[in-house]
Amino acid sequence: MNRLARTALVLAGAGAGAAALRGAATARRRARENGxxxxxxxxxxxxxxxxxxxxxxxxxxxxxxxxxxxxxxxxxxxxxxxxxxxxxxxxxxxxxxxxxxxxxxxxxxxxxxxxxxxxxxxxxxxxLPDAPPTGRGDTAGGKAVGLASKRAGGEGVL
Incomplete structure (x- = not known):
């Protein structure tokens, strides 16, 4: 097999792989969007x-x-x-x-x-986790931690 044919074969395989990954990502996104x-x-x-x-x-x-x-x-x-x-x-x-x-x-x-x-x-x-000491809310950092903690309660990750 010559060099040009190998290059064409590699590019075709890469294109098929990218299309498969894109299709899987689209299916996951649709499932997430429609609940x-x-x-x-x-x-x-x-x-x-x-x-x-x-x-x-x-x-x-x-x-x-x-x-x-x-x-x-x-x-x-x-x-x-x-x-x-x-x-x-x-x-x-x-x-x-x-x-x-x-x-x-x-x-x-x-x-x-x-x-x-x-x-x-x-x-x-x-x-339940212990309340973080910076979560008092009276500082900028405390407000950020409070917002992140509130979000983590429903999402499962901080």
Missing amino acids: SRWMVVTINRAPTDVMPRDTPPSPLDEFGDALEITVRPAPGDRGTELAARLREPAPPASASLPSRLAGKDPRQGVRRALREAKSLLEAGEVM
């Missing part, structure tokens, strides 16, 4: 402990029929995956940054409930 994306936590318990008698763990049970919930063994025999998503997609406006910062994204409640269910099943209580 159909599953939110998952891994719990270090057996599936029968996570959802006995096919009833969702607290606080997920507070959502009633608004949630679709699945339980399956985690890969590598490492506990159980508890997944939930809203049956009715969240409105696109609720996914905007201002809505999320204001706590108006309904998916934030689902994320919080999943984290709390994990904590209750593994530790027997909802584990």
Whole structure:
């Protein structure tokens, strides 16, 4: 195979790979935008402990029929995956940054409930972080930490 043919073959492969990655990214973005994306936590318990008698763990049970919930063994025999998503997609406006910062994204409640269910099943209580000493709010740094902490409550990360 000559050099020109190899170059053409490499470029064709790179183009196909880029198109596949772009398609996967588009599918993930659409799932995120229409609210159909599953939110998952891994719990270090057996599936029968996570959802006995096919009833969702607290606080997920507070959502009633608004949630679709699945339980399956985690890969590598490492506990159980508890997944939930809203049956009715969240409105696109609720996914905007201002809505999320204001706590108006309904998916934030689902994320919080999943984290709390994990904590209750593994530790027997909802584990909360200590308040940061700079979170008083009377300084510029304290206000920034307060805003970040408020956002982290619904998103799961600071």
